[in-house]
Structure formats: structure tokens, C-alpha cells
């Protein structure tokens with residue numbers, strides 16, 4: 001076998017069909033079940049998009065009412081999950097807490113060993129409804145605060161913010177959060193979704209697939225990049241007294257230095273998009289609104305400075321994690337909570353792929369070319 005036959009990282013390899021979403025780097029577009037993600041972000045709630053990803057069609061009013069009622073009924077923090085989370089140190093990474101909670105919810109589910117289409121749909125909705133309470137409570141317990149009960153009169157995004165901060169959020173913040181949830185929901189065969197499909201292909205269960213996917217998402221080359229972006233901002237230094245231009249100048253210098261040292265800067269680059277991530281303009285617009293809402297122009301300075309310096313040096317564009325990180329920071333989330341927010345959203349895409357994999361399964365088992373020692377024998 002020649003070296004070109006080895007597809008390291010499976011780059012450029014098409015491994016299966018999917019009807020869940022279409023990523024087109026040539027037209028810089030992303031469709032969920034045929035709908036442009038920008039249109040969904042502008043016109044839909046995250047609940048409608050979740051329904052779309054799972055059912056293939058947007059819900060009518062009756063379907064949406066029934067679906068949102070199911071989501072609202074499943075929001076309370078599971079008492080066993082709370083006990084397990086409380087037993088973990090507050091130094092545990094929130095992604096580890098999330099992964100553990102997904103596993104506990106799986107072990108406790110009444111349909112744990114049932115992978116029929118009906119059971120998987122129920123498990124997907126239950127897990128999606130349950131995860132905000134885990135993410136919100138974990139941030140609160142690390143701040144020494146108690147659990148906040150969910151509010152049935154609030155939609156998914158408003159309730160998520162309510163359970164995290166214990167204050168009714170203003171509409172602009174809810175809208176920006178809703179946009180982020182929609183943009184993070186699905187992205188074809190990314191590393192975590194592929195992980196979920198590999199696990200599913202062995203005929204394992206939905207919660208095992210999601211638990212493994214959370215592990216794959218944690219890494220900074222994937223979902224962990226939204227947390228890493230904020231570490232970059234912190235390393236440069238956020239100075240509230242600074243003007244946009246002053247912050248941009250310092251950020252440019254930081255980036256030039258990082259690139260001179262051949263560092264990878266998280267939040268930039270993408271395996272599929274080489275001319276910019278289709279979701280960034282919509283997320284950047286949401287970030288701009290949050291910067292205006294909270295009156296924090298220095299963050300825009302840091303954002304612009306890094307982006308411009310990277311573009312000039314390497315023509316590498318930001319990915320979705322770049323605007324999402326500072327948006328979540330402005331909303332008041334702890335930096336380590338950013339990737340769990342991605343989890344809460346991506347549960348929808350992961351489980352849509354789990355159901356698709358079950359419906360048309362083939363064990364995922366690629367080959368490798370052996371390059372270890374020749375056959376030898378124990379003396």
C-alpha cells in the first residue's frame with residue numbers, strides 16, 4: 001500500500017449517506033433537512049429546529065404544542081443525577097460532569113436496552129430536555145449556589161438561562177442564546193457525531209453513543225475550542241477601560257507572536273470549510289448584539305484584532321466557536337461551561353444521526369496498514 005492510500009484523519013473520505021444536514025464548503029452553506037441554517041436561526045425556536053432534525057419536517061402548531069409540552073415536562077434535575085454530581089469535586093471539568101450525567105440518565109432510563117425507533121425518539125427527547133438542568137446546576141454548585149427549579153412558562157432558551165442564573169432573562173439575551181443553540185445543533189459527520197455513529201453501529205444504545213460523543217466533543221480541536229477562545233482572550237487580557245482600537249492592537253500583537261511560535265490558535269480553521277464557517281456571520285451578529293447590550297466594545301477589539309492578524313498571516317478564518325465563546329462569556333457563563341452548552345444543543349444532531357444509523361446500519365470498522373515489527377517469536 002502506498003502512503004497516499006492512507007487517509008489520515010479520514011480527511012476527504014465519504015463514509016455514508018445522511019439526510020440530516022448538508023455542509024457545502026463551496027457555497028459556504030449549511031442546510032438542516034434542506035433548510036438554510038441562517039433562516040432557521042432568524043425565524044425558528046430551538047424547539048422547532050430540534051423537532052425538524054428528529055422528524056425531517058418543521059412542526060405545525062399542534063405538533064409543536066405537544067412537543068414543547070414533552071420538553072417542559074422533562075426539565076427537572078433528576079435526583080439521582082444530582083446526588084452523583086454532588087459527589088464529584090467542584091474541580092471536575094463540567095464536560096466530565098455532563099458525560100457522567102448522560103451515562104447516569106442512560107442507566108436509569110426505563111427503555112435503556114430498547115433501540116426501537118419509538119424508544120430512541122423518546123430517549124433523545126428525554127435527554128435533550130434533561131441536560132440544561134445538569135449544565136445549569138453544575139455551574140451553580142461550583143459557585144456555592146443551590147439548584148433552581150425549571151419554569152414551565154418559559155421556552156427552552158429562557159428556561160436554560162433562568163435555571164443557570166435564577167433571574168428572568170431579557171429578550172435580547174434569550175434570542176442570542178436561541179441562535180447559538182440552533183447553530184450548534186448539527187454539522188454532519190464531525191468527530192463527535194461520527195463517534196456516536198460508530199458506537200451505534202455496534203448495536204449499542206443511544207445513551208452510550210451520546211456519552212462517547214460528549215468525550216469526543218470535549219477536545220480543543222472540536223467543541224472544546226469555544227472554551228479555549230476565552231482562555232486566549234484572558235491571556236491577552238480583557239481591560240474594560242480600553243477602547244476598541246487599543247484592544248485590537250494588543251490582540252494583533254498577541255496573534256503575531258503566537259503564529260511566530262507556530263501555535264495553533266483555537267477558534268480558527270476547519271476541516272471542511274476552508275473559506276470561512278457558514279455559521280459565523282449569524283453568530284457574530286448575535287455577539288455584536290450582546291457586546292452592545294452589555295456595553296463591552298473592548299471585547300470587539302480583541303475579536304477583530306485576532307481575526308485580522310490571522311487572516312493577514314495565514315488566511316485562516318474563524319469557526320463557530322470563535323464568536324460563540326465571548327457571547328457565552330458576556331451572558332455570564334463560566335468559561336468551562338461553554339462546551340457543555342454545545343453538548344446541550346448537539347444532543348439533537350447526535351441523536352438524529354443515531355436514529356439514522358440504526359435505520360440503515362453497517363458496522364463501522366475501517367482497516368489499518370500495519371507498520372510494526374515483522375513477525376517474531378517468544379524466545
Ligand SMILES: CC(=O)SCCNC(=O)CCNC(=O)[C@H](O)C(C)(C)COP(=O)(O)OP(=O)(O)OC[C@H]1O[C@@H](n2cnc3c(N)ncnc32)[C@H](O)[C@@H]1OP(=O)(O)O
Pocket residue numbers: 009220221222223225263264265266267268269270271272314316319320321
Ligand atoms: C465547532 C467545531 O468543532 S469547529 C473546530 C474547532 N476547533 C478549533 O478551533 C481548533 C483549531 N483549529 C484546528 O486545529 C484545525 O483548523 C482543525 C483541527 C479544526 C482542522 O484542521 P485540519 O483540516 O486537520 O487542518 P490542519 O490542522 O492540518 O491545518 C492545516 C494548516 O493550517 C494550519 N492551521 C489550521 N488551523 C490553525 C489554527 N487554528 N491556528 C494556526 N494554524 C492553523 C495548520 O498549522 C496547518 O499548517 P501547515 O500546513 O503549515 O502545517
Ligand SMILES: O=C([O-])CC(=O)C(=O)O
Pocket residue numbers: 184186187189190191222270271272319320
Ligand atoms: O464539522 C466539524 O468538523 C466540526 C464542526 O464545525 C461542528 O461539529 O460543528
